[in-house]
Amino acid sequence: MQDPKPSSMRFWEAAEKEKNKKKANGTYIPAIFEGVELHQKYDQERYRFAQLPFRSQFWLFMQGGGGWIFIILAPFTIIANLAIASVSIESWWDTTSELLFGFYPALLGPPLLCWLIGYIVINHFPRIWFRPPKGPLWELNRRTGLVTFFDYKRFKKEGVIDEVVAPFYEFDAYIVTSPDRQGSPMNGLFLIHRYRDIRINFNSLITPDNTLQKPCALWDFFQNFMDISRPLPDIPLYEPYRYLDPVTAEYDRQQQRPARYWIDMDDETFKAKVKEMLGKIDAIDTFNRPNLMANHVQYID
Structure with missing residues (x-):
């Protein structure tokens, strides 16, 4: 939306x-990587999903993860500094100096460094971080009513991407619950074939949620997309x-x-x-x- x-x-x-x-x-003048096939198709016929390889995602995680961790920790660090300084027997400046040149760099330095390195590489050295995906992961086709799962088991040895195809009406939606790092239950949507070992994990499309509503909304979205009697x-x-x-x-x-x-x-x-x-x-x-x-x-x- x-x-x-x-x-x-x-x-x-x-x-x-x-x-x-x-x-x-x-x-x-064509932009760098213009015309590179990303294997994603979101149009009136196909919802085809692909992901960048881990090498490319690594740099994105480095920039995004480092930035968010630094932004979250920085205010807590300042509050902690004020609290420690208020009860310390040393002067405010002495306490702050000890933390500033000792504890703070150890805590905030790594995420800040990851943020800066990721930002510089992504924005100024695209040839280092960007690699196109090998191919799509799955596709829902509104025109044909078929679901395609792209299997990469033989890709490393033979360079072959197998396509496993089945009608959409043979699939059931499942909400799979798994714990996050804090142990809280997170719900994600899976599409599983009723008769064959075909399963599509949509957690890469939308992140698992602590409610059931978003996975259900995604399932409604796909049903509406595949229903050719509806717009x-x-x-x-x-x-x-x-x-x-x-x-x-x-x-x-x-x-x-x-x-x-x-x-x-x-x-x-x-x-x-x-x-x-x-x-x-x-x-x-x-x-x-x-x-x-x-x-x-x-x-x-």
């Missing part, structure tokens, strides 16, 4: 216009493709939906729409719905 934002959509629209203008003038989910991601899907195009015509509904939306209205969507997620009634498959299959744990 929140990616891309309308402001981001307008930015990339303007960038594309400028790019086409430069191409027409013969002054366009595409009305979120910013699909606005450029709505006219390409016949059912969605007819729905928009009947509802007189503006073609630029999201991209022309102002920031305050978009924030209100996001808040409204979050309210709908909290009100999802998944576990009160009848399980229609229970009339046809027997589940064995």
Whole structure:
């Protein structure tokens, strides 16, 4: 719902216009890695998901993780310094100096260093950190009604990516609960084939949540996406493709939906729409719905 934002959509629209203008003038210089296949497809037909390899993710985690850890620890460090100085028999400056040149560097130095190194490498040395994914992980195809799982077991030895394909209606959604580092239960969505050993872990798509609502909302989203009798989910991601899907195009015509509904939306209205969507997620009634498959299959744990 929140990616891309309308402001981001307008930015990339303007960038594309400028790019086409430069191409027409013969002054366009391709950006580094432009045209590299990332194996992601989010359009009116396919929801295909891919991830950067660990080598690339390492640098992203270094920058993001180091930055967040430093930002979180810094205020606590300052508060601790004031508390220790207030009860110390030494002067405030002596106490602070001891902490400043001893404890603080040991505590805040590593995350700050990771943050700075990650930022410099990612923003100034892209050839060091960026590697495209080998291929996609999974795909849901609205046009064919099929789910594809890409198997990499033979990739290292033979360079082959196997494709395991099955109809969407043969899959069941499971919420899998696992503890986080503090032991709190976190819920993630899995899609598991009813008759074969095919399972898709969506935790890389959205992080596990301590409520059941977000995994249920993601399951509703995929069901709506794969239901060709219904229009595409009305979120910013699909606005450029709505006219390409016949059912969605007819729905928009009947509802007189503006073609630029999201991209022309102002920031305050978009924030209100996001808040409204979050309210709908909290009100999802998944576990009160009848399980229609229970009339046809027997589940064995």
